[in-house]
Amino acid sequence: MKKRFNDTGSCNPHKHFMVDTSVKLQKTIKLIDQGSYFTINRPRQFGKTTTQYLLANILLKSNDYILIRLSFEGIGDSMFTNEENFCKEILSLFALRTTTHYPEISKYFEEKSHNCKNFKELSSIISEFVSLQQKKVCLLIDEVDKSSDNQLFLSFLGMLRNKYLLRNEGEDVTFQSVILAGVYDIKTIKLKLRPHDEQKYNSPWNIAVDYTVDLSFSAQEIESMLLDYSQTQNIGMDIPVISNRLFYYTNGYPYLVSKMCKVVDEILLPEKENQQSWNLEDIDNAFKYLTSEKYQTTLTDDLIKNLENNIELYKLVYKVSINGDSIRFNIDNPVMNLGAILGILNDKENFCSIHNRIFEQRIYNYMLSKSEDLVRDVQSVYIKSNQLIVEDILRRFQLFMKENYSTKDLQFIEREGRLIFLSFLKPIINGKGYDFKEPVVGDERRMDVVVTYNNHRDVIELKIWRGEEYHKAGLQQLSDYLDLYNLKKGYLLIFDFNKSKIYKEEWIQWNGKEIFAAWV
Numbered sequence: 001m002k003k004r005f006n007d008t009g010s011c012n013p014h015k016h017f018m019v020d021t022s023v024k025l026q027k028t029i030k031l032i033d034q035g036s037y038f039t040i041n042r043p044r045q046f047g048k049t050t051t052q053y054l055l056a057n058i059l060l061k062s063n064d065y066i067l068i069r070l071s072f073e074g075i076g077d078s079m080f081t082n083e084e085n086f087c088k089e090i091l092s093l094f095a096l097r098t099t100t101h102y103p104e105i106s107k108y109f110e111e112k113s114h115n116c117k118n119f120k121e122l123s124s125i126i127s128e129f130v131s132l133q134q135k136k137v138c139l140l141i142d143e144v145d146k147s148s149d150n151q152l153f154l155s156f157l158g159m160l161r162n163k164y165l166l167r168n169e170g171e172d173v174t175f176q177s178v179i180l181a182g183v184y185d186i187k188t189i190k191l192k193l194r195p196h197d198e199q200k201y202n203s204p205w206n207i208a209v210d211y212t213v214d215l216s217f218s219a220q221e222i223e224s225m226l227l228d229y230s231q232t233q234n235i236g237m238d239i240p241v242i243s244n245r246l247f248y249y250t251n252g253y254p255y256l257v258s259k260m261c262k263v264v265d266e267i268l269l270p271e272k273e274n275q276q277s278w279n280l281e282d283i284d285n286a287f288k289y290l291t292s293e294k295y296q297t298t299l300t301d302d303l304i305k306n307l308e309n310n311i312e313l314y315k316l317v318y319k320v321s322i323n324g325d326s327i328r329f330n331i332d333n334p335v336m337n338l339g340a341i342l343g344i345l346n347d348k349e350n351f352c353s354i355h356n357r358i359f360e361q362r363i364y365n366y367m368l369s370k371s372e373d374l375v376r377d378v379q380s381v382y383i384k385s386n387q388l389i390v391e392d393i394l395r396r397f398q399l400f401m402k403e404n405y406s407t408k409d410l411q412f413i414e415r416e417g418r419l420i421f422l423s424f425l426k427p428i429i430n431g432k433g434y435d436f437k438e439p440v441v442g443d444e445r446r447m448d449v450v451v452t453y454n455n456h457r458d459v460i461e462l463k464i465w466r467g468e469e470y471h472k473a474g475l476q477q478l479s480d481y482l483d484l485y486n487l488k489k490g491y492l493l494i495f496d497f498n499k500s501k502i503y504k505e506e507w508i509q510w511n512g513k514e515i516f517a518a519w520v
Helices: 022-033 048-061 083-097 103-113 119-132 151-168 219-233 239-250 254-271 280-290 298-308 311-323 334-341 357-369 390-404 407-429 468-484
Strands: 038-041 065-071 136-142 177-182 345-348 351-354 433-439 447-453 456-464 489-495 505-510 513-519
Touching: 022 048, 022 177, 038 048, 048 065, 048 136, 048 177, 065 083, 083 103, 083 119, 083 151, 103 119, 119 151, 219 239, 219 254, 239 254, 239 280, 239 357, 254 280, 280 357, 298 311, 298 357, 311 334, 311 345, 311 351, 311 357, 311 407, 334 345, 351 357, 357 407, 390 407, 390 456, 390 489, 390 505, 390 513, 407 447, 407 456, 456 468, 468 489, 468 505, 468 513
Parallel strands: 038 177, 065 136, 136 177, 456 489, 489 513
Antiparallel strands: 345 351, 433 447, 447 456, 505 513
């Protein structure tokens, strides 16, 4: 079977081009060897399923371990009607999922399931089973989010927790390691104990150690996948350069890395005659493809749905993405924590940042679409010889603001000024170009917009006027940023909220750069 890049379900190294994650797996196995209980909680399509699949392969081939692997997805509601049903059903699941690799164990659990009536009996069955084995037993449960709000499931975790504590005291025998997988960290879920219960504790899973293995891909790790692909397909590329560009757009989000490669391999290359190598233009075009408003996946649908369903998260993401606000990242903040759990936000040098440029662009498009009535008067007169004339765009935007907003609108402009400009810019570059935001951490309310049109980049810095010294610092920062792109020309759009402001423009020579500045 011909190998391909995979964007659905778990990845198989025999069928798919994959990043070498052996180091990540070794770190996970070390936790199991130590007898740790832990949760693999990561955003959707972040490599959890593939990690479990590869981990299971290692444990199933091991001479030291027996693996029981379950999933709570699609098991129905009958299991949760009462304690007896739950205990019988969980043992039936044990039996079902051990049939292939451990038929004798499967028979054991099936027989025990018929007469198990409560958690006390279930606990005894687990202890008896583990005692009979010559190997250590691991329990891996996927999709725990599906049942994390159910009292019986939480009581089951509470039972496993109690057995773990007794095991450490030499008073019980139980699983070597229990691994839960899902989007949310179940350690934060509170056990809903009945009033007459004696054993009370805040969480049924506060025994779990932190799972700190980074499931995202570094640029160096992406190289391993590209090397396999180039050798298998006999296709040339500058692997380190291509890998760095993939990381630049995805920040190592596993699904997005594979998806970008899949777009290049299966969509972009077949459209080109006689091209057998990858170049940076292909990666840029894959970014443009994935951020197109016509392109939809369940991941992008979830991204928007999560913002729509949580107004506080929407407001925070708006401040970071559209306003370019620098906000200190604090994982104890419930809104920031939710954004990180969902894969929307991350901690970049102690400041809130959108996780990756693909999400940033999708969010940007989505928020602009909610405000498309802000700007209508835009024509393609700002394009000459297939290149943007950015200074003309800024002049026209300056005129647009002067004609449409007065001093009574100052509060609105300060809040929405960036959105107005981005809305103004969008239809100009639509079709042939794209833009994305570069938040500058640590510098409050400043944001660079990088516009790519026909493979030519322009950098526009948006900032608020706060005096001459701040202005000079901004010029230096823009100059430094232009160096990253080897550009000699940049643009500065300054929002001045002083009542005595003047709508002006000027070319500024700074450190060998030409910078066009426009005040609005």
